[in-house]
Amino acid sequence: MHDAIRRRLHADFFAVLLLKSPITSQRVNAAPVHSSFSRLVPRRDAAGAVQPAGSRKGRWRKWVRAGRALQTMEETFQAFDQKQLAGLIGRAVVRQGELLWQSDCFCTAEKQYTRDQKTRAEVHPLGSLETRRFIGSWLTPVSDLLRSTEIKMPEPVRRELLSIVEDVNPSVAEPS
Numbered sequence: 001m002h003d004a005i006r007r008r009l010h011a012d013f014f015a016v017l018l019l020k021s022p023i024t025s026q027r028v029n030a031a032p033v034h035s036s037f038s039r040l041v042p043r044r045d046a047a048g049a050v051q052p053a054g055s056r057k058g059r060w061r062k063w064v065r066a067g068r069a070l071q072t073m074e075e076t077f078q079a080f081d082q083k084q085l086a087g088l089i090g091r092a093v094v095r096q097g098e099l100l101w102q103s104d105c106f107c108t109a110e111k112q113y114t115r116d117q118k119t120r121a122e123v124h125p126l127g128s129l130e131t132r133r134f135i136g137s138w139l140t141p142v143s144d145l146l147r148s149t150e151i152k153m154p155e156p157v158r159r160e161l162l163s164i165v166e167d168v169n170p171s172v173a174e175p176s
Contacts, residue, residue: 069160
């Protein structure tokens with residue numbers, strides 16, 4: 001299940017990040033990006049006819065709206081330091097595969113971790129092959145940050161982002 005969550009997160013978030021960021025020399029798995037873009041290009045039915053443009057336009061509109069919401073979220077989160085953000089989280093456990101905001105980037109949790117000083121958590125930045133380590137109490141789930149009243153952002157942006165995060169990982173729909 002963890003791999004499926006990571007692949008979907010990559011498809012939904014990494015493609016938007018790729019458009020905003022210069023290509024670096026690090027090795028990046030391009031398959032999730034191609035998957036996201038393939039949802040936006042013309043599709044053909046069984047007879048080879050192209051689907052109506054309206055359905056593609058809707059997908060483009062949704063993707064652009066999500067990209068704008070993502071940019072707003074990044075800018076909002078970057079106004080805080082990691083310690084401040086971690087202090088906003090009240091729950092004790094971060095789930096495996098959950099989307100996190102760690103040191104100015106999106107990550108996924110390697111496994112389930114308790115949010116305490118003794119825990120040494122491994123996270124995977126989206127679009128990267130590296131593994132980073134954090135103290136458990138510093139783990140910051142994106143879903144909880146979006147629900148926090150301390151994080152100020154337009155309500156439509158907050159709803160759009162929560163919808164994306166909950167769609168990718170339904171287990172975060174109900175806070176622990």
